[in-house]
Amino acid sequence: MSSDLLTPSLARAAPMASASASVLERTMRQSAVPDPETVADASAYWSIATTMRPGSLSMASVQEANDIAVAVTDTAALGLEQATDIVAQIQQKLIFAKAVGVDREGINADISQMKTDLGTAIDESSFNGDNWLKMEAGGRPKVASLIASVTVGEDRSLSINMVDFDTARSTLVSRQEARDGTLTRAYGGSTLAGVPYNYFLLDAGSQEPAEAGAREIRLDRGTTSDEIDGMISSLNRVLIDMVGASAAVNSTRNQVTGGGLGVAAIQGASELGVSRLVDSELSEQGVHLMAEKVQEQLQSSSLNIANVSMTAWLKL
Known part of the structure; x- marks a missing residue:
C-alpha cells in the first residue's frame, strides 16, 4: 500500500x-x-421548575381545602333535607291525630321513633369534625370561612376568594342554649281559634332549656284537638325556618363547588406548563x-x- x-x-x-x-x-x-x-x-x-413548583404545591393545598369545604356543605345540605322530610312526616302524624277515635298513644309512639331518626340524621351530618346542624354543650353558632375560588393575576399572583356562612342559620339542635336550635327552641303564638301555644319539637337536654311554660310536642290520651292545632302551627314555623336554612346552605354549596373547578383547572395548567418546560428543554x-x-x-x-x-x- x-x-x-x-x-x-x-x-x-x-x-x-x-x-x-x-x-x-x-x-x-x-x-x-x-x-x-x-x-x-x-x-x-432545575432552577426554573423549582421556583414554579411551590406555586403548584400551594394550589394543591388550596384544592384540598376546597374539597373539604365542598364535603362539609354537601353533608349539611343532605342532613337538612333528611331532617326536613322527617319533620314534615311528624306534622302529618299530628294532622292524622285530630281524627276522632284514633289511637293517639300509638301515633305518639310513631312520633317518638321519628324523633329518634331525626336525631340520628343530625348526628351523622358531620364531616371533618364540623356539624352545621348540631351544637354541643359549651358551643355557640359560629361563622365558617370556606375557600370558594382562586383568581390568578397578571403577575401570576394568586388571590384566594372566601365565602362565609353563619352556622346559626342551619343549627337544628343546640345542647347549650335551646333557643339556638330550630328544633330545640320554642315557637309560641295563637291558633286560628285564638288558643295560645308554645311548643318545641326536641328535648336535647340543653344547658339552657326553652323558656318556662314551653312544652315538647308529644301526644297522650288527654291531648286536646286545640293543643294539636298549636303543635301543627309550631311545626309550620319550624318547617319555614328549615327550608330557609336549606336555601342558605345550598347557596353556599354552589359557590364553593363552582370555585373547586377553577382551582383544579389552574392547578392542572400550572403542572402542565412546568412539565412541558422541563421535558421540551x-x-x-x-x-x-x-x-x-x-x-x-x-x-x-x-x-x-x-x-x-x-x-x-x-x-x-
Whole structure:
C-alpha cells in the first residue's frame, strides 16, 4: 500500500475530528442543560421548575381545602333535607291525630321513633369534625370561612376568594342554649281559634332549656284537638325556618363547588406548563448534545482507523 493513498485519509480525518470537537464544545456551551448522564446532579438546570413548583404545591393545598369545604356543605345540605322530610312526616302524624277515635298513644309512639331518626340524621351530618346542624354543650353558632375560588393575576399572583356562612342559620339542635336550635327552641303564638301555644319539637337536654311554660310536642290520651292545632302551627314555623336554612346552605354549596373547578383547572395548567418546560428543554438540547457527541466519536474512530493503517504500512 502506498503512502500516497494514506496521506489524504489522514489529511481529511484530522480536520474533521477537530471540527467536530469545536462544534461539540460550542453546543455544550450554548446548551441550557447539562450532560444528560449527569442531569440529575445539576441543580442549576432545575432552577426554573423549582421556583414554579411551590406555586403548584400551594394550589394543591388550596384544592384540598376546597374539597373539604365542598364535603362539609354537601353533608349539611343532605342532613337538612333528611331532617326536613322527617319533620314534615311528624306534622302529618299530628294532622292524622285530630281524627276522632284514633289511637293517639300509638301515633305518639310513631312520633317518638321519628324523633329518634331525626336525631340520628343530625348526628351523622358531620364531616371533618364540623356539624352545621348540631351544637354541643359549651358551643355557640359560629361563622365558617370556606375557600370558594382562586383568581390568578397578571403577575401570576394568586388571590384566594372566601365565602362565609353563619352556622346559626342551619343549627337544628343546640345542647347549650335551646333557643339556638330550630328544633330545640320554642315557637309560641295563637291558633286560628285564638288558643295560645308554645311548643318545641326536641328535648336535647340543653344547658339552657326553652323558656318556662314551653312544652315538647308529644301526644297522650288527654291531648286536646286545640293543643294539636298549636303543635301543627309550631311545626309550620319550624318547617319555614328549615327550608330557609336549606336555601342558605345550598347557596353556599354552589359557590364553593363552582370555585373547586377553577382551582383544579389552574392547578392542572400550572403542572402542565412546568412539565412541558422541563421535558421540551431536556429533549431538544439533550438530543442535540448527544448527536454532536456521536459525531465526534465517529470522527475520532475514522482518525484511529487511519492511524492504525499507517502504522501497519510502516512495518512492511
